[in-house]
Amino acid sequence: MTNSKYTLNTKLFLWLALCIITLQSCDKGSPCENKPDLSNIDIKLNFIALEDQMMKLSDSSQVDSFAKQHPIIAQEFLNRAEYNSTNDFNVGVSELFSNPHIDTLHQEAKQYVTDVIDLKSELEEAFKMIKYNYPQFEAPTVKTVVSGLGKDLFISDSLIVIGLDYYIGENAKYKPIGLPKYVLKRFQREYIVPSIVLLISNKFNASNLNDKTLLAEMIYYGKSYQFAKEILPCTPDSVILGYTAQDIQGAEENQHIIWANIIENEMLYSTSHVDKGRFINERPKTLEIGPKCPGRIGHFIGWKIIQNYTNESPESLSKMMEHMDAPSMFKKSKYKPS
Template sequence: MKKTGFIAILLCTLFACGDKNTPDVSGIKIDLQAERFDQDFFALDTNHLMPSLQELSKKYPHFMTDYFQGIMGLPPFSDSTTGAIPLMKQFIRDYTPVKEAVNKTFSSTRSIEAEIKKGLQFVKYYFPEYKAPTRLIFFIGPMDAFDQASLGVYGDVLRPDQWIGVGLQLHLGKDYELYTSEMGRSLYPAYISRRFTPEYIPVNCMKTVIDDLYPEKIGGKTLVEQMVEKGKRLYVLDKLMPTTPDTLKIGYTDFQLQGCYKNEGRIWNFFLVNSLLMNNEPELLKSFMADGPNTRELGEGSPGFIGLFTGWQIVKKYMAKNPDLKLPALLKTPAMDIYQQSKYKPN
């Protein structure tokens, strides 16, 4: 494809339109309790930290260990001199500006809670045996706590059967000063931090649920198989969030996604002409299956992770031919079968 292929595309906002066959899930009961751990944690009495922590642990008995050891990466805090206590006090001091920004940006989380709850209703509809988390816990963690690039998820985590955790420190808006600082850019380049906005929270949460439903196993698989495996997840996300803009689900800009659709045939032809589909060399796969500012081979205007888009289209083509296939069965269908039976040949 010519480098200018994407640049010539006019900007266009792509919104996902609700499918007329979207099921009514309003009657499905979801027990989801939202909790502001971030506010409770920063309200701790740092002069009497151990007693305050003991009180906090009564309110968050299933989250505290995961937060301190998993998210914060702290050592045991039984020793107040050399253990976690000094580090915790320092974190509270250093992250007070982040806490203040969170308070301004997230004075209310009701709309986010409602969207996540709606997503879990669709999860229950399509995957009735799934034990959905019952708590939605908002927290503030270290800026470098998460880097789940394979999922396109930064800052948010799930503990199966228990809670979904939302790291608000990575959802303060793309122009938040820490993201645009030299330190912030070293952790998260602009093509990543532009997604650090509140509207990505429900999408990220549903992505973590999908990964819990069907843990990804793509090691050693060919390029086309990896594309399809990623495409399966996006297709399921379509069903769980039928009114969410496609740009949020795939993480592309409007310009990038519109460019992909306009150049869909050229993108596919590039893979065919260069005999890439059956290749499983790690370095080559990285060019098409890893996040980045663009896909170098396709031009500056293209998005990174171009295999995500192509796999999504293959799965949509396959499901158009198999409309009665249930989502659990789709996830279990071998990627190569989906590719071959889809007869994917975009113009």
């Protein structure tokens, strides 16, 4: 009897395990588990880590040579325009990189931010996903720097520069000045690639510049987040939105209250900068809704509308991003939280 019972329990366990594995493997709702095959997508990423080289800029001639090779970095990250002359700039930057404080940032960036090989791999994967959706896409050159918190990111069609020292996070001895805590929380390692992808989305995000309504702005942001989610399907929604997990939960649970406030106060088609600012601008909380409602709540609602739209009107990412008629997308989304 003991052996029979053991055999039965074993069979039951194996059957349950098989069911669980089967269900997991057939989960069509997880975009992370259903990524397209990118094996035939060829991306040649020119990735240049400059932080170690910059730490050796100890005299004016070295700075002058570096600035000529990397003019965007000199302008955007080393604040070239703030100096009266080239000589002043060269001397000032050489003094900057002789300061022990920047060496601290350099070491912390190496310790907490990333192994640049991992960062390169993540960017290559993201760029492959973009090229999968936009075959004409060409990966920009990527450079990483430590500049004494000169800037976080620079992005153009041909160049991305990442200020690694901006993304050290809570462990940083020195943090960007003037940024509130609710913004600073987004300057951590896991936000680098999503931030880049969100900025790249602007290139593909068509909009009607004559439509100045709150709805149009929410739809624009919603399309950007949907773009980022499809390019980075394994990235948590909280990281894409720049919310905490608690923010996401609170916003999800109170969608109907947020939406009712927008509708009852007739703000959906408002063009008032004040009305739009309440729901779009950086704020710690949207107090008009309640003390637990995160800021930028219009971004969240815009993304929910676009998620509904993609469910109701399945189409390619590139096609969705081409739409400029915000009212039409809203109508087709059938968004109405209960």
